[in-house]
Amino acid sequence: MQPSLRVTPPQSFRSSPPPTPPPTVKKASDATARIIAKIKARRSGLSSSNEPWVSYPLSEDQYTELTQQVQSDASLRGYVNQDLRHDFIPSVGRLVFRMPTYLHEWVISSVVEEVSRQLRVIGAGDSAAAAFARAVVARGSPTLDFTETGFGRHDPDAQFRHLDAQYPGVVMEVSYSQKQKYTPYIAEDCILGSDGDIRRVVVMDIGYPNSKKATMSSWKPSVVLNEAGELELIAEQTIVDMIFRDEEGNPNPNEEAGLTLQLRDFATETLSGPDLTESIRIPASKLYSYLTEAEKNMAKLKQKQGAVRETRPWVRKRRRLETPPEELDDNREAKFRKIEEKAISQAEKDDSSYKTTPDEEWSLE
Structure with a gap:
């Protein structure tokens, strides 16, 4: 986000005594x-x-x-x-x-851990592919900002980036029902905004309403001829809603189904070449196990069935003492809180008269 410009009104518009300087x-x-x-x-x-x-x-x-x-x-x-x-x-x-929810974080972290493990296996050798794999790292969800070129701003769930690359090669998302219709646009923004340097966008949909269904989709950059005979960069969907758990909660029995990433997908073409033939694969059965494990663990935590310590040898718990820079003026804090709550209350009143389409009603807090 860019800082704003300070604007000072011309002298001729000032009266005596001079007014308060205008806001930034x-x-x-x-x-x-x-x-x-x-x-x-x-x-x-x-x-x-x-x-x-x-x-x-x-x-x-x-x-x-x-x-x-x-x-x-x-x-x-x-x-x-x-x-x-x-x-x-x-x-x-x-x-x-x-x-993100606990379920969401568990699933994405399981996939990232498995991809990272397979990258380490490839990186154990002394070939060019091994050196390339060692330079690819998981980088959580750093912001991808393409606002200057009209492709938005995104905080993806996970990404893999080569240490010498400007952009990640692989971006991953976990999607719920509210998010599903927007993921194609996010994939397109990432691929077009990076000029195709983001080479795979993978989306796992795990939140179908009233269903146990879970699917995976994938996009990659592709250059095509338009009707005018010009070359255009597009985001091509290569996997469309591949089921890894059906509506009844059963795994996909097809052993060929799953996520396959080529090693060269993990960085821009400038850093990867056609000689990187190694691949990383996660079968649909493993994606299924990640999701079911996450659901079981989430249910256990929700029901407070996780193990905790059995003894508490202390009499009381004591917080650390506040240092002077952290001390707050009670009056100033109360005043700030009052102003903030007033703004929130006003916004809620505004929302009551804020017209939305049926599609938007679910999305407003």
């Missing part, structure tokens, strides 16, 4: 103010939504305005830039807040 950025529009209030609610733990994927309609101009407002507010800037996982999908005009 102009007043937020209603749409932007509503979203800022939602962000403040999340930061304060006052959000009424615990959905893993919550989206709001927002145009590119409004997103630019939101960015300027956030960057001008020191109290929001750090939270939004570092803690709030979010996406802006310009092709459909949506701003998305992400809040």
